Amino acid sequence: MWIAVTPEGGGATLRPLGGRAGAVTHVDDLAEAVRDLERVEQPRWIWADTRAVYPPLLARDVRPARCHDLTLTEALLLGHEGRYGEPRSAGAAYARLRGLPVPADETGAHARQATLFEPEPLPVDVAEVYGDQVRRIERTADPARFRLLVAAESAGALIAAEMGHDGMPWREDVHDALLTGMLGPRPVHGMRPAKLQALADQVDAAFGTTVNPDSPQQIVRAFKAAGLSVASTRSHVLKEVDHPAVAPLLAYKELARLYSFHGWVWADQWVRGHRFRPEYVAGGVVSGRWATNGGGALQIPKVMRQVVMADEGWRLVVADGAQLEPRVLAAMAGDGGLARAAGEIDLYAALAQAFGGSRQNAKIAMLSAMYGGTSGDALKLLAVMRQRYPQAYAFVEEAAKAGEEGRLVRSWLGRTCPPPSKHWSRLVAGPEGARAARDRGRFTRNFVVQATAAEWSLTQMALLRGLLPAPARLVFFQHDEVMVHCPEELVGEVSGAVGRAAVQATRLLFGETPVRIPMEAVAVTCYADAKPVSEPEPGPAATAIA
DNA sequence: GGCTCAGGCGCC
DNA sequence: AAAGGGCGCCTGAGCC
Known part of the structure; x- marks a missing residue:
């Protein structure tokens, strides 16, 4: 049953479509009718x-x-x-x-x-x-897949609105304590917090002059006056500089970001009643990832996770798609060898075994293939990748080639990348043409993987939404990670639903495949305690597997 | 005062 | 540990 809705004031015109198409009706109250x-x-x-x-x-x-x-x-x-x-x-x-x-x-x-x-x-x-x-x-090229894409995208719009409405648990008191501990008490309007001001004073003292630490231009000039030439004020550049201003400057930059991006003013605007309510934009990124419109929900610093705490008697169930992108590539490319490796819990360890190399090198090879990396050992490792997994290698190479030639590429379900701009077309015909072509090749190479990973995540979350028992709620979604807020006694049921939704999503997108996309949920009281399980540290255990 | 741009850095 | 791509959003700075 399909019903076309045309809102009119508080009411609406409803028109049933499809096999049981009936008469057009008018309702005075759309919410009640729905x-x-x-x-x-x-x-x-x-x-x-x-x-x-x-x-x-x-x-x-x-x-x-x-x-x-x-x-x-x-x-x-x-x-x-x-x-x-x-x-x-x-x-x-x-x-x-x-x-x-x-x-x-x-x-x-x-x-x-x-x-x-x-x-x-x-x-x-x-x-x-x-x-x-x-x-x-x-x-379209594949209507069945495109229908799934449309359904997932539309479900995403429902979820985005619901998450914005329900909000993510956020303890204002813990947030304030965290800020006060790191910055000093909330300052009066226009003043720097005490600890920021102290660091700014140290920077001034080290340079022997007044410098605005928020101004990259002034910092570069100050270093120049001190006889040091710095290409930029990025932290990894400054770290290499031997000067007493560097340490307080780096500390200042880190704290200043916290203060201005996620400080008290931010909380006043976005947090109310123990809930952080950003505005999510489903389909806001060309690759199909979500964006946010204010609130910066997708860039919350990890240090802030301690502020996200479940209500009394409730828990946060957190899960992310483990090593999602290489698994998605394995399924898309139809590469039997890579798909078998992607049937393992630790894909990179399985790769390392096939490579006869370290887990770390296997990971570099995989990421370089997906992202077009060429630095360090990447080229050498890519050659191994090409030999071991020729179909997966050819798949991303073809995507890159299409981009370089100005053609379009599509995700698994049919989301299509933007065409090259007029600017690019001019550029590619000029002396810098090879570089412009390579840049777009990297974009399209990444697009096919990132966009398909995004649609897997969207599908998984849409299925999860349908499986959740009341009153559990989806409260956060960050590219491949979901968070559910639920009463403690529902943790088992919710965790099971997360895993089932992942299995169903993989079947819906890819059908029968040896590829597994595990999604293990952890239940915590505080988000900071949800250790990601997707990236095992290359400690003794991982080394032993490799 | 409002606009755009760059620099920089947080997340995946 | 990083690399690659995708974003949002702050401040400073220059311009109208």
Whole structure:
């Protein structure tokens, strides 16, 4: 059952589609109508834009199982059709169908504000746009996969809205104590925290003059006056410099970042009622990864994890896709040898065995193949990789070659990379052409792996959402890592659901394959205690395996 | 005062 | 330990 939804004020027009297509109905209360129908069955709700339609439903705790997001789907289709950059909104899609003037996409915070307060409905026939999209999906390279991509992307939009609404547990008191311990007490407006000021004073004393430590230009000039030439003020560059200002400067930079990015002002804006509520943007990155719009949820420093604590009597169940990208490559490339290695819990150790080398070298070879690295021993190790896993090697080489030639590449499910810019096309014909070509080759080489890893993660999370027992909630998602907040007594059930969702996601994407993508959950009270299991340190145990 | 850009660095 | 690609977002600085 599919139902096309056109919101009108607080109500909506509902139009059932498909085999049991029925009469168009009007409801005065969309949230109530969705709640009622979800009790009977789980229709796929078709609507223009989850980001606009879903929040009012969430506000009344109405959470549909499935939807089809016209805007996200339009973006995927335009990309696949080589029409990247054309306006992707449902309104634009409808205008194109009807030969009307196509409205530009509304982007940026200002445009969103405007749409929030002016619920003027765009003239969109949801059912008509949906029908068009279904036809275009059938014309893609692999419609079955593309349908899965659309379902996962739309589920992602639901989850992104829910996570923003529910928020990640965040202890304001622990956060304040952490900041106070590292920086000193919260300063009055316009002042530096005491410990930052002390470090700034030390920098001044070391240079014998006043320098703004936040200004790279001033720092370079100060070193120059001291007879030292520094290429930049990046920390790894400064570490090599022998000067008394270096130590306090490095300490300052680290603390200043904490203060300005995740300090008290940040908390005032993004944390309320023991919850951190960022705005996630599903499909915000060309590779299909999520982005955030404010709050910096995907860049929280690890030191801040101690602030993320489960409610009393609840736990955080944390899991990430272990060695996800090489496993995804093994499955995509259909390389039997690599797929067998990817059937092991520690893929790199298995690789090392096949290589007859160290685990570390095996990892370098693998990463260099996926990312186009050439530094250090990479080239030598790549030659081994090419010999042992010719199909996997050829797969990423072909992606790189396509990029260098200006062609498009696609993920496993059909997400398509952006075409080269006009600037690139000019550049590639000029004297720096070889370099521009290589750069794009690295991008497309990485795209096929990163984008497929992103769609595996999205699929896994969508399946997990469907398996979670109430009142467990997904509260955090970071590229290949998920966090569920649940009552202590549900930890076992939730952990099991995480693993089952991973197995199902692998089957859905890749069918029968020896590749395993393990996702082991750990239950903790505090996020800082969730040691990632994906990267075993090359300690005695790992060495013994290798 | 608002805009854009670069430098820098956090996460995967 | 790092490399590679992908991002967001702070500050300073230059410009209008």
